[in-house]
Amino acid sequence: MLDDILRVSQDGQRVYLSAGNVEHTNGQPIEKKQIKDWLVSNQVDGFFCFDDTIESALTKLNASPDDAESEDFIIAERRDATIEARIADDKMTAYLIVNGACGGRGLKADDILSTLRDANIVRGIKKPTLQKLLSASGKLKPGEYLDVPVAFGRQPIAGEDAHLVYLIEDPTERVRRPKQREDGTVDMRDLGEMVMVKQGQPLAKLIPETSGYEGFTVTGSVLSTSSGQPMTLTAHPGSEFSNKDPNILVATMAGIPRLQKDGVAVDDALSLDAVDVGTGHVNFEGSVVIKGDVEVGMKVTASGTVTVGGVVESATITAGADIIVQNGIIGRQVAADSDINCTLIAEGNIVAKFAQYATLCANQNLELTLHAMHCKTHVGQSIIITDATKRKGTLAGGQHEVGEKVQAVIIGASAGAHTYIHCFPRLPILKRELVNLNKSWEEKSAQLDKIQAAEKKLDAVPEEKRDAAMVERISSTREHLSTELSEIEATVEETDAAIESGYKAASIIATKSLLNRVHCTIGEDKHVIHSEHGPSHLFYDNAAIELKPYQANG
Incomplete structure (x- = not known):
């Protein structure tokens, strides 16, 4: 009988199998299933079984003669539920591993708390997860286990830099956003009213830097953070700090706003319907707003921004800030030496819908929405030619010197004109x-x-x-x-x-097409385009100009 070779220890903690010098079941070999059935019938099947030991014991039992020396094997034992902690290498996550009880005591709350304490897991502990783990551990079958993340560190969050929020519209944006009609279409000729501000009107607000948040590991180590960079709000001419909030600038006068990196200036504004032989040349200390056109041969000089609601035709405009032309800039060659009789010079940006046969000098950027045809440009930073849909914008013909980048939808002319671009001429x-x-x-x-x-x-x-x-x-x-x-x-x-x-x-980017006869120079290195390409990006690398396909997200 199996009772002759199997027994439970007096303390009820182990099950023994005796092999050798024992008679069993009429000399028939005993199988493992019989052992398992005996454990069930004696209500110890929940004990942890040593299956390899059972195999070894049965091998000896079934092969040994009856007079062989007897040997006791422990084939099962009662085990309480166990719990241990595991911490990730970066100490940002901690896990608890619970092995279910095998006939022994289940997991208790104190077991969880003491395991966390011994492993020095002190921060980021999720108490609801611990409660669920305790409940789930009681449902584990013998041999089953749970490996559950129970604590999480926090990465430090750097503070945000101080930044300026403008409370007025940027006058240069109006060229890019024509007025919408009631039927949803746009009127390219009607760009709305000129941007003006009133005395006392809020202009900009400074959002101060934030200090950020420290991080921590599950073991309690503090991960330091960094504060955002501060910024100084500056009261430029025509603006002052608000009496109610020192982080807000208000206008001290009515006029044309001029957005700065650290504030807003307001220029005294001269408003004219047009500049022609009737008005004569204009020279004004402040900003000039021209609702209509600047006609052939006229000159406009201003210390601030010059805004033109119509077109500039074969005229000269000089501005101490930006030049904003709501429509186009049109000039023409006046001699065989390719002199151009339309010149715009701006200390800031030049923004217009299109330009042709014009000399354009901007200390900062040149931004056009349709095209630049046969122009001469001298730009301190970038030339950008594209509309809001990024489907139109052509740079064709002419000579262009730019401090940094040229980007247009199409670069080059499909006819015989040559286009010369020189980036980084300094x-x-x-x-x-x-x-x-x-x-x-x-x-x-x-x-x-x-x-x-x-x-x-x-x-x-x-x-x-x-x-x-x-x-x-x-x-x-x-x-x-x-x-x-x-x-x-x-x-x-x-x-x-x-x-x-x-x-x-320095880079030259054609987002749609790069055509023939484009002469590209970056610094002192030259590259001539002899065939048509799709979206293209030219840049300087490894002591030469590289031409690669352009990817908008790259």
Whole structure:
């Protein structure tokens, strides 16, 4: 009988199987299933079974003669539920691993708490998860386990930088957003009223930087954060700080707003219906608003922004800020040498719908929505030619010098016109500066060597025989030369950085088509387009201009 070879220990914690020197079931081999059935019938089937041990014991039992020496095998034992903690390598997540009870005591709340405490898991603990884990552990069958994340660290959140929120419309945006009719279509000729502000009108609000939030690990270590960068709100001419809120600027006068990086200026505005032979040339200290056209041969000069509601035709406009033309800029060649009789010069941006046969000089950006045809441009930062749909925008013909980037939907002309684009034209100037700086450094360094040699000779002279005035002159000269050399070295580093950043920023992008006869120069390197390409991106890399397909998200 199985009762002759199987027994439960007196303390009820283990099950033994005796092999050897025991008679069993008429000499028939005993199978593992019989052992399992016995465990069920004796209500110890919930114990943890050592299956490999049962196999070994049965092998010996069934093979041994009856007089073989008896050996007891522990084939099952009562086990309480167990729990252990596991912490991820980055200490941002902690897990509890629960093994179900095998005939023993189930998991208790104190077991969970003590395991967390022993593993030093002290922050980010999810108490509802612990309660669910305790409940679920009681339903585990013998041999089943749970591996549950119960605590989570928090990554630090950096503070946001201070930034400016403009409370008025940007006048330059109106060119890009024509007025919508009631039927949903737009009227390209009607761009709405000119942007004006009233005295006392809020202009901009400073949103201060935030301090951010510290992070932590599940073991309680603090992960430091960084505060956002502060920003100074500046009251430019025509604006002042609000009495109610020092972070808000208000207008001190009625006029044309001019958005700045750190505030808003308001210019006194001269409003004219048109500029023609009837008004004569215009020269105004402030901003000029021209509701209609600037006609052939007229000149407009303003210290602020010049806004034109119509077209500029073969005229000259000079602005201390932006030039905004609601419609087009139209000029024409006046001689065989390709001189152009329409010139716009802006310290800020030039924004218009289109331009043709015009000289356009902008210290910042040139932004057109339709096209630039056969123009000469000198732009400090970028030329952008595209409409709101990004389907129209052509740069064709002409000569264009731009500090950083040229981007248009189509670059080049399908006919025989050549288009010349030069990005980063300052490179030769920066290189000459480097040559001059290195030459100056060598000269100063040679002078310093002579001074240091003179100092050594003086050091060899007994102190009482030295010329005090000479010692002072030499010492002062040495310090002056050392300072000059340090300044030259710093300037060399700045110039090297300017060259590197200039190359990095320089690019020519055609978002749809790059056509034939486009002559591209970046710095001093040239690349001529001899065939039509699709979306294209030209940039400087590995000492040459690279041409690769353009991807809008790249």
